[in-house]
Amino acid sequence: MTHGRAVAGMLLVTLMWSIAGVVTRQLESARSFEVTFWRSLATFVCLGGYYAWAHGRSTLALLRAGGRPLWVSSVMWSVMFTCFMVALTLTTVANVLITMALAPLITAVLARFTLGHPVARRTWAAIVLAGLGIAYMYGQGVSSEPQHVIGTLVALGVPIASAINWNTLQRSGTSVDLVPALLLGSLISAIVTLPLSLPLQASVHDVGLLGLLGLVQLAIPCVLAVRLARHLPAPEMSLLALLEIVFGIAWAWLGTSEQPSMAVIVGGSLVLGTLFVNAWVGLREARA
Template sequence: MSVTSKTASVPLGHYDDHAKGMLIAACGILVLSFDALLIRLADSTSYNVTFWRGALTCLTTALLCLCWRQRWPASPMFWLAGIAIASLYGVNTWLFVFSISHTSTANTVVILASAPLFAALFSRLLLHERVLRRTLIAIGVSVIGVMVVFAGSDSANSQSMGDLAALLLAASMGMMFTLLRRFQDLPRLPIIALAGAIAAFISWPLATPLTLEPASYGWLALMGLIQIPLATILVMTAPRYLPSTEVSLFMLLETVLGPIWVWLALGETTTIHTLLGGTAILGAISVNTWLALRKTPGKAPHGLTT
């Protein structure tokens, strides 16, 4: 008598692709998690860092566009959507650098972790997608978590401004995610290249890009030529093999790893308010994502053009 395994009907390639997707996502987030540390090591103003980060990222991704023959879409609607997304991405670059430069790394990444919840709200407002009760609960818990983080910031100095920049960044990223969901066929690399150019342009009037210490240029080159392009390509490739909800779980690793690298390299510590608020935000998002995975375990991911 032969016994047929229940898993025999599942192609082996499915597991290979899933494992490949997990490896790609993990590597992408690992590379991305050094972002805050590199900004700290560059040791310059937020305008100088944003200028070089944007300019070098633009250069690298523009070259990749030529090598991989990616072009800007011909449709006027996609043109406008691409420009809107690139503009948000460019502003996000400055907001992230400003936040890291004015508050703790932990505060920035913890508040930024609420971006998917902003995306859910914008999806409801712009795409008329239904927001589930569990997501509304997660949003409420995250709001409390952000308030706790703000309560631990010193309003007498610029730390509260850094926290506010992180909150604006989370909202802006939520809008960007919503537009990317609406226009899924947009090629990513041209958008990243234009976003880098926009980031460099908006920071240029207040930047002094040729007055940095020699060591700063090395860290900025590592960031703009290697780290950001590599992390972006890996993170955008992962959804080809994994559902987007699983990829979002890996994104939470940056919230944990980012402050760890800065602590190990520079000794920057985290306050109790950030730990408590971060626990609330990460817990809410993790539970919400886990419940989403249970509801749609076999849903195929939306492809991303890279």
């Protein structure tokens, strides 16, 4: 695969990832944990069908081969699935996506203490500036709209789980395929959230939309991302992944009139600008 095609593929992946917010806003009766349950179940069914078609009976052998790192990764993915969808029911799409964008910075800090990896000065500077951007975004929301603050705290579970996931796999020294971890993670998420979703209230319309998310927003793009990771360096993938935030906010704005506040625009621009510069410099260093 050429570099240009890999970049185009990653753009398609970020576009598919970004539809979660606008689709969730179209739900009629499904709320909170039930939203997570149906999307996770749909993801498990889709990925399970993919593995049954591609690997057949050898699927169980692939799962066993992952060992402990695979299970740790699966649990972290289940946390990400759950926190992401619950957060979307509590606060705006922009708040959730910008909070999730902190994952690379949290990963770098955690790697410093668990793996002994040095953190570049530019990354420390990025952490400070991004923190200021987040603080500015939610400074007024603490007193006026506490639900948004709760939603942000729930969304923070996504980058934290992502950081733990990555550092655990790095420390194990084992290469774990992302797709089996996604398969088990979606199953764990569905099992955990089912009791919290009862009694189920989702309409057929809601189940259809959440099934669409499970297939188009998670299963397909995540499988594509695994394949594209073989052709794109990590810094470049992280840089392109930032487009999910831009696309997601734009979808919510155009599709549901969920216009970001001025505080979100200013604070979010500081966060995204900081992450972009940090990722861009990292990519140049990697190429050099």
